[in-house]
Amino acid sequence: MRTLSSIRHRLALLLALPTGALVLLGAIGTAAQAGRFADAGRTGDRVALVVATEEFVHQLQRERGLTAGLLGGEESFRARVGPQREAADTARRALDRSLAADPPGAERVRAALAGLSTLAGLRGRADTGAADRAEALRFYTGAVTALNAAAFADRDTTGDRRLADALATLEALSRATEAAALERGTLSGVLAAGSFRGGDYPAFVRITADRGAALADVPRTALPERTAALDAALRSPAAVAAAGMEQQALDGWAAARLPVRADAWWQAATELVDGLYVVQSQAAGDASARAAELRSQALRALLVDAGLALAAAVGAVLLGLLATRSITRPVAALAAEAEELADRVLPEAVERAQTGGGAASPGAAAAAGTAELEVLGAALDRVAGTAVRLAVEQSVQRRNTARSLAGLGRRNQSLVMRQLGLLSALERSEQDPAALANLFELDHLATRMRRNAESLLVLVGEASPRHWPQPVALGDVVRSALGEVEDYRRVVLRRVDGVLVDGGAVAEVAHLLAELIENALTASPPDTDVEVFARLGVDGCLVVVTDHGPGLDESALDLANTRLAGRESFLVDGGGQLGLYVVGRLAERLGAVVRLSPAPVHGVTATVALPSALLADGVRPVPAVGVAG
Structure with missing residues (x-):
């Protein structure tokens, strides 16, 4: 015991303490890095959602301007509205795909998209002229405002200053682009109508002021190259032309007819909006690149921590393996001896005992490298010898029991056969109907006793001695099975095809069917029938026995089918359902399938x-069409 304790003590010191400490520390560090990596991944997903949302917003802004111009009376816009709606729907589908991954902020964007539930109706009324230009501008502007607010709701929670500045720049450019797009749509409707009407002029002035404020916010957080790109977009020829048309509209706000054509304004304003959107897309690229960079940094840190933890754990394991090498090899040899005993020695000993041969003795266990394992090897030798002896004794007992049961079964069968012969002779000579009926009942009872004796022979592996020299009709085989069950009057032969069964298999087929019919009668109420069908098929004949009892649950059916398939010994059941085991043995012998x-x-x-x-x-x-048995 002292040497065994020293082995356990050394293994505990060499493996448990350092390995456990290293694994714990490594797990803590790796878990922290894994959390940072997950946060970086969520940030990247959030930025991707912002980009997809802004692309959809850009398409809605263009659709808003064309719709406003169309409702203002500019019929040349009608041909452009359809393709633009398709572009907006395509961007919406792309946004839906991004939302399907459920990134951070998805719920807010979904809530904002709910405001577009009546978009199809508005489009239809715009095509027929039933919609009002101001109504269309309010609808689209409300949807765009909600989407922008949802997209940038949590931009300050990233934890990284560069990414926060990139998102702030993107938001300011988004507001500037929206103001320019709204200005485009509003003035397109005004020019299509010919002049400012109602609240068009104050709304237009307010939009231009909003655009200027948003553009002033961009340089505060933007990279120098983004500021330069924005200045270039605002100084482009289209931007200059749009600014001139805008000033003409402001100067002539009270005129009955504004001196600017709607299509010319749309062309210049659209180039300006597209230029602003290009800068906005570049800012979105900056945010996406920073998010990807954060994710890469987190991944590298995670891999480094995981690698260090793994290396430490592997080093501890290697040291432990070196310390236990002198133990594992002898133990493996002992395990091999045990497997040899279980896989070869014991089965061969049992087989020789069953065939009447002598029992072999197991070999000595492999030599161990330590005193402790030598003691274990000697103990294994004793266990092996005892196991072989017990297995042989059990096998001999089973063999003798099977022979005794077979002899008893044959004796019972012989007595029952003699009894059946005597009853047949008495039936032929008896004239009294009452006595003859009693003789028939005794004959039926003896027939059932014969089936029980033959069931015993089947369970111990003996073949049936009854054979017919000629083939027998399947209907007669079924009727023979009915003669071996108690309540045969409740059995109805619905349909039995006139197929012939080989004479050598008649007794066993009838026995199999009798067991199944007996089970069906026992499982069904006494006032119901058991139905039997037999149909000839391409691959043989199918016999069906159906009862109308309460049935079995799924587990009971599985257990019964296991027994019918011969995958369970009848000794484990304690004699409760021997009929199923008999059917399984007969089916295996006949090559039939019962389920x-x-x-x-x-x-x-x-x-x-x-x-x-x-x-x-x-x-x-x-x-042959059966009738009640």
Whole structure:
């Protein structure tokens, strides 16, 4: 015990303490880095959602301007509205795909998209002229404002200054682009109508002021190259032309007819909006690149921490393996000896005992490298010897028991056969109907006793001594099975095809069917029938026995089918359902397949697939239709 304790003590010191400490520290560090990596991944997903949302917003802004111009009376816009709606729908589908991954902020964007539920109706009314220009501008502007607010709701929670500045720049450019796009749409409607009407002029002035404020916010957080790109977009020829048209509209705000054409304004303003959107897309690229950079940094840190933790753990394990090498090899040798005992020595000893041969003794266990393992090897030798002796004794007992049961079964069968012969002679000579009926009942009872004796022979592996020299019709085989069950009057033969069964298999087929019919009668109420069908098929004959009892649950059916398939010994059941084991043995011997399944309404259906090898050549021309048994 002292040496065994020292081995456990050394292994505990060499493996448990350092390995546990290293694994714990490594797990803590790796978990922290994994959290940072996950946060970086969520940030990247959030930025991707912002980009997809802004692309959809850009398409809605263009659709808003064309719709406003169309409703203002500019019919040349009608041809452009349809393709632009398709572009907006495509951007919406791309946004929906981004939302399907459920990135951070998805719920807010989904809530904002709910405001577009009536978009299809507005489009239809715009095509027919039933919608009002101011109504369309309010609808689209409300949707765009909600989407922008949802996209940038949590931009200050990233934890990284560079990414926060990139998102702030993107938001300012988004507001500037929206103001320019709204200005484009508003003035397009005004120019299509010819002049400012109602509240068009104050709204237009307010939009231009909003655009100027948003543009002034961009340089505060933007990279120098983004500021330069924005200045270039605002100094482009289209931007200059749009500014001139805008000033003309402001100067002539009270004129009955503004001196600017709607299509010319749309062209210049659209180039300006597109230029601003290009800068906005570049800012979105900056945010995406920073998010990807943060994710890469987190991944590198995670891999480094995981690698260090793994290296430390591997080093501890290697040291432990070196310390235990002198133990594992002898233990492996002992394990091999034990496997040899279980896989070869014991089965061979049992087989020799069953065939009447002598029992072999197991070899000595492999030599161990330490005193402790040498003691274990000697103990294994003793265990092996005892196991072989017990296995041989059990095998001999089973063999003798099987022989005794077979002898008892044959004696019972012989006595029952003599009893049946005597009863047959008495039946032929008896004239009194009452006495003859009693003799018939005794004959039926003796027939059932014969089946029980033959069941015992089947369970111990003996073949049935009864054979017919000629093939027998399947209907007669079924009726023979009915003669071996108690309540045969409740059995109805619905349809039995006139197929012939080979004479050598008649007794065993009848025995198999009798067991199934007996089970069906026992499982069903006494006032119901048990139905039997038999149909000839391409690969043999199918016999079906159906009862109308309460049926079996799924677990009970699985257990019964396991027994019918011969995958369980009848000794484990304690004699409760020996009939199923008898059917399984007979089915295996005949090459048949028997299976239980739920009946169509209620009850259980037993199907027996008899192979073609059991059928004689030739089929009766008229199928036999059964009646009540």
